[in-house]
Amino acid sequence: MSAVLQNLVNQPYKHGFVTEIESDIAPKGLNEDIIRLISTKKNEPAWLLDFRLKAYQQWLKMEEPKWPNVKYRQIDFQAISYYAAPKPKKKLNSMDEVDPELLRTFEKLGVPMHERAALAGVAVDVIFDSVSVATTYKQKLAEVGIIFCSISEAVHAYPELVKQYLGTVVPVGDNYYAALNSAVFTDGTFCFIPKGVKCPMDLSTYFRINTEESGQFERTLIVAEEGSSVSYLEGCTAPRFDTNQLHAAVVELIALDNADIKYSTVQNWYAGDEKGVGGIYNFVTKRGLAKGANSRISWTQVETGSAITWKYPSCILQGENSVGEFYSVAVTNNYQQADTGTKMIHIGKNTRSTIVSKGISAGHSNNSYRGLVRIAPTASGARNYSQCDSMLIGDQCGAHTFPYIQVRNQNAKVEHEASTSKIGEDQLFYFAQRGIGNEEAVSMIINGFCKDVFQQLPMEFAVEATKLLGFKLEGSVG
């Protein structure tokens, strides 16, 4: 790929993040007054302010985790401004106004039309002239009783539901970053699938009509009632930039009896330059509670961006026969660092979990898998299968695996497989000898390596992810 294109991928683009007027921004620093200010500005009910203050009190007593296998400069939490009034993205009136270079990048990545529009900040209605896709979308969902809106909206419109579930999977004092998020989160997504409803389409944040940025402390809550199912897509393959370096999101999923939640992420945040300068710190807490019998929670993630990734989408398998899944591809290049994996906590009888983790390291990057499989004494007949594969490209990068297994029940069965491979000169020579150049060879090898994960992704996401990986690893071989 040309250097031009490569630069494009790793370059902040001009549109969409223009700060027009920054009048309504809180002073830097974190204290109770700031939290009260956030809550007042958002016109929140008292219970939510209590929630925030409790989280803040916990946070004060906590320490930043030191155990992840990542290195970064100490974050000054008092140098961050925790509230800015939601500012609408700069709206463009047609695709013609979008930077043509950006469009070419989308083209190369194969980003679908509607996504391109949303990403570039063009009003979706303009692109699809007859009926707004987003509006149709919302109508369809409303017909079956699905609630899909921003969490701020939900706090006002559905306070009982939010109150009932918020913080039940990730308690306010769960960990340092979750506590911080609970204290200061500004917005995010709320999704509620009522009893027996199979969500008729994949839910994606692009189509949430609210176009304001959620900010650096995003909060997502998804509840699937008895017998319902939903597939939720987060992120996108196109590069995403943000002026905030620290991102600490919390995602909570709750599946009741026979409910099924599938959560897919493609993360391509700014990773810093090729020397490791800049880039997003992505410290996320994602956890699903498979609360009901026969419920299922499935995480699929393709992590390619961020300077530092600290993320362990987990499942608490409480209901009998509940199922947890984690499929992950984590790619690090240049000086990126990723410490990612999952936790599968088996509590209910005959609970099952599957972990498939594929780590690809290139350049000077470090990629760690960290996983915990815990079988509680109550989890008779529980089963886990874990597979952790690492691939190294070049000889300056690192791949690490930290699997923790705790089994407290004699009837449980836990399997763990791991492998490390290297894209070698010999493999590339073999391809070359058959007329296939390095770039295409690497892409084929990588896609072969990630196949088990990619096939878990919704179709169009999978196609994009495939291209994205080729993109990210461009020039790292040969």
Place this chain on the structure above:
Amino acid sequence: MIHQDSKTILEVSGLRAAVEGVEILKGVDLIVKSGEVHAIMGTNGSGKSTFAKVLAGHSAYQVTGGSVLFEGQNLFDLEPEERARAGVFLAFQYPIEIPGVSNSHFLRLAYNTLQSQRGKDELDPLEFEDFVREKMKLLEMNPNFLDRGVNEGFSGGEKKRNEMLQMALLEPRLAILDETDSGLDIDALRIVTNGVNKLANKDNAIILVTHYQRMLNYIEPDYVHVMRGGRIVKTGGKELALDLETRGYDWVGVERRVPASA
């Protein structure tokens, strides 16, 4: 078969090459014309496999002297993949495993890359499937090979057949078979060599790199070369191979041996 209107495909003059600073090839001379089958024999370490890899362009080897013309073009001006697209094929002594990449996908990509290079139509997956199945019959291969990863978990014999299948698909001008006979049982050897014979024609040329004469019972070479100390020290007809079989390699080229420092 040597024929009158044959053209020179490969012209190697004084080729020298080193790996990690140690010179392995010390002046190889060889001319290969279309329609010819050449056997290069020699003991371990004589440089015959190095010669094969240098022609294909393996990056671990540095060319330190001499020249190679392939159909009149300087071979060293071409990247390995360009050499392949120009019609140089190397059947690997140890074919590489590529887990997760399906054999059919790999074969089709290789085939279509060459087709487009030659200005011919590429085949879609269904067309290719029919096409490749025909070729597989030639090598008595089970169609389930297509669904497996490239060489992944293949037995030694299966890997070699897969190499021959690629040769059949790519129809190279020059095929270099690096110890394709090693690790084959007698049935597999018959099938593989039978395949090679069917692929040989008056427009292409084949270089067989081998230790043993036994492969030459099935593929009749026009020339047999003996390599020693990084040079071709003796050239003869197919009867030379039989001589080597009975007398070993020690007697060949002793009188011409040059000190390593030369």
